[in-house]
Amino acid sequence: MTYTTQKNRVLIGKAGLDGHDRGAKVIARALRDHGFEVIYTGIRRTPEEIAAAAIQEDVAAIGLSSLSGAHLRLFPAVVEALRRAGAGDIRVLGGGVIPAEDIPLLQEAGIIEIFTPGTPLERIIAAFTEACASHRSGRSL
Amino acid sequence: MIIDPIETLVQQVQAKNPRAIARAITLVEDHDSRAGQLLSALDPQSIEEMTVIGITGPPGAGKSTLTGRLIARFRSEGRRVGIIAIDPSSPISGGAILGDRVRMMEHALDGDVIVRSMATRGRLGGLCAAAGAAMRIMAAGGCSVILIETVGVGQSEMDIISLADITLLVLAPGLGDEIQAMKAGLLEVADLLVVNKSDSPGAETLTLEMETAAHDRSQVWQTDALTGKGVAELTSRLIALDREHRSDGTRSKRRGQAHEREVIDWAIELLRPQLSSAAKAMDCRQSADPRQLAQELLSALELKANPDI
Ligand SMILES: Nc1nc2c(ncn2[C@@H]2O[C@H](COP(=O)(O)OP(=O)(O)O)[C@@H](O)[C@H]2O)c(=O)[nH]1
Ligand SMILES: [Mg+2]
Numbered sequence: 001m002t003y004t005t006q007k008n009r010v011l012i013g014k015a016g017l018d019g020h021d022r023g024a025k026v027i028a029r030a031l032r033d034h035g036f037e038v039i040y041t042g043i044r045r046t047p048e049e050i051a052a053a054a055i056q057e058d059v060a061a062i063g064l065s066s067l068s069g070a071h072l073r074l075f076p077a078v079v080e081a082l083r084r085a086g087a088g089d090i091r092v093l094g095g096g097v098i099p100a101e102d103i104p105l106l107q108e109a110g111i112i113e114i115f116t117p118g119t120p121l122e123r124i125i126a127a128f129t130e131a132c133a134s135h136r137s138g139r140s141l
Numbered sequence: 142m143i144i145d146p147i148e149t150l151v152q153q154v155q156a157k158n159p160r161a162i163a164r165a166i167t168l169v170e171d172h173d174s175r176a177g178q179l180l181s182a183l184d185p186q187s188i189e190e191m192t193v194i195g196i197t198g199p200p201g202a203g204k205s206t207l208t209g210r211l212i213a214r215f216r217s218e219g220r221r222v223g224i225i226a227i228d229p230s231s232p233i234s235g236g237a238i239l240g241d242r243v244r245m246m247e248h249a250l251d252g253d254v255i256v257r258s259m260a261t262r263g264r265l266g267g268l269c270a271a272a273g274a275a276m277r278i279m280a281a282g283g284c285s286v287i288l289i290e291t292v293g294v295g296q297s298e299m300d301i302i303s304l305a306d307i308t309l310l311v312l313a314p315g316l317g318d319e320i321q322a323m324k325a326g327l328l329e330v331a332d333l334l335v336v337n338k339s340d341s342p343g344a345e346t347l348t349l350e351m352e353t354a355a356h357d358r359s360q361v362w363q364t365d366a367l368t369g370k371g372v373a374e375l376t377s378r379l380i381a382l383d384r385e386h387r388s389d390g391t392r393s394k395r396r397g398q399a400h401e402r403e404v405i406d407w408a409i410e411l412l413r414p415q416l417s418s419a420a421k422a423m424d425c426r427q428s429a430d431p432r433q434l435a436q437e438l439l440s441a442l443e444l445k446a447n448p449d450i
Contacts, residue, residue: 005262006171007235032236037260042243049249053242056256058163087160141146141164141175 008132011039011059013050015074016066023096024065030121031128047074051081054090060135061091061128064111071098076109089138091131095119147175151182154282157221159255162282166257169274172410180274183281191280192383195305197293197327202313203337204290205244206366212248213369214376215286221253223279225272227291227301230260237261241290255279269300270406273399276304293327300406302330304399306392307382311335312351314343328354332382339363339371415442 012028014021021043028038039057041050054062062082064075075094082090094106095115103114113127150168153161169176194211196204208224215222226241239258248254257275261268276287291301293310302308310331315338328334334355336348344363351361362378364371386392419438426434 007260007262009167028238032231032238033234035234035236037230037236037258038238039242039258040238040240042240042246045246045249049246052159052249053246053256055160056163057239057242057258058160058167085160141150141168 006136007037008035008129009037009039009057009059010061010063010128010132011041011050011054011057012063012065013041013045013053013078014043014065015045015047015050015078016068016070017044020067021065023067024063027063027065027095027121027124030125034125034129036128036132047077047081050078051085051087054082055085055087059090061093061131063128064092064094064096066094066096066098069097071096072102072105075106075111079110089135091135093127093131095124147178147182151179151281154278155184157252157283159252162255162278163257165278166275169278170259170262170271176274180277183277187280187283187285188277191276191285191287192307193276193287193289193305194379195302195308196288196290196311197302197308197331198311198335199313199316200292201316202311203364203366204292204311205241207311207335207337207364207372208241208288208290209245209247210364210366210369210372211288211376211379212245212254214372216248216251216253218380220286221284222255223276223282223284223287224254224256225259225275225279225287225289226256227259227261227268227272227289229292230262232263235263253283255282255284269304270403270410272301273304273403273406299326299330300402302327303395303402306386306395307332307379309333309335309379311337312347313338314341314347332360333375333378334361335375336361336363337366339365340368 010031012024014024028040031038039053039059041053050062062078064078066074071094075092079092082088092111093113094111098114098116106114112131115124150161150165154165165179168179196208198204205226212222212224224245226239228237228239228241230237237260239260242256242258245256259272259275272289276289279287289301289305308331310327334351336344336351338344348361348363352358355361362371362375364375416438419442423438
């Protein structure tokens, strides 16, 4: 039997200029309560800063929150920054006040899950758990 | 030709690749079976030369903010800096929120600043092993200064501090934790006592108290980590102290003790899975004395570590 103690590590970030991070903090706490190690990077981060932090922390997934309506620009920008840094395997999930018609656009841009204000916490946690598991199984080292 | 993945990873670490450095730390933290191979392939020279600075103190004293300031000072000297920021895991869920990075984000895009957040994961001594490995990996990845931030309250944090070449104890007025720090013996192990938030009421009183408690008044420094006031002076003192400790033998003496402690921590860490499965297999009669059972367990195991690690 091999003895490993793998943990789900994720980063919760808040891109964009608005300063509200209550939603992000609720998600961060819920994930912690489900055994996740959550790197919290605070508000007003650029996509490049989020990508660099995610790489240094070796997270499997990033959860982005946006309330400012800039998600169409900012979420894909994080995916792009990860790809440029050779970390396109890190999963990106997003949540916030996101109109239904934007969801397919975001999915097309590589955001694997979108959560809106009505999404139950259990579903969010399940999505992060799944993102970490699939990231791990796709990794050779 | 077969390319060995660990050999490749070590080469990438030594080429300062941030992903490789991060990945290597995770392999060790997660007890990957290849961690031993990885760690023994690291360049011992860079590890020998690095300076490890421990930053401890009560929550809210300003450790992370001060760390952000120290990073800037060391960067202006052209040094590549690694930071290990340790926070407790929740004992109930095993999860953690690691937020020290928030106060260091101004360095997020500097390729010569590597920040790694680490949760205690309920390890006792094992934290020392994991943090020690992380600092070795960072040193091999080109960092000549390693800053380890840890909440100074418990014994495991004291163990971490023993890894440092130089230790700062950061206090701030109004937290009421000075007494606790004294009780925990932190005053004795710290090289420098930093009264942060020097702009806040009570800073002078706290400074006087610290000067009384210190064995030498020159140990006590004031900083305002928000504005950076006093940080240049503190950094100069740190650099001078490092030089002194390198020439008067203090550093090599501490390194020797730290090394021994890391070896013991690793031994316990590597034994742990054997111990818990043996304990489960053994009839741990609740009426029997735990110490007696532990002795039975050890002799049954003949103290052999898990061959899979
Ligand atoms: N007034 C003042 N506030 C500070 C100073 N240093 C840190 N803080 C604030 O104190 C709080 C805790 O700081 P942090 O660095 O996270 O402390 P840590 O828990 O010891 O790492 C934050 O709100 C900081 O902005 C300082 O020198 N003066
Ligand atoms: Mg902190």
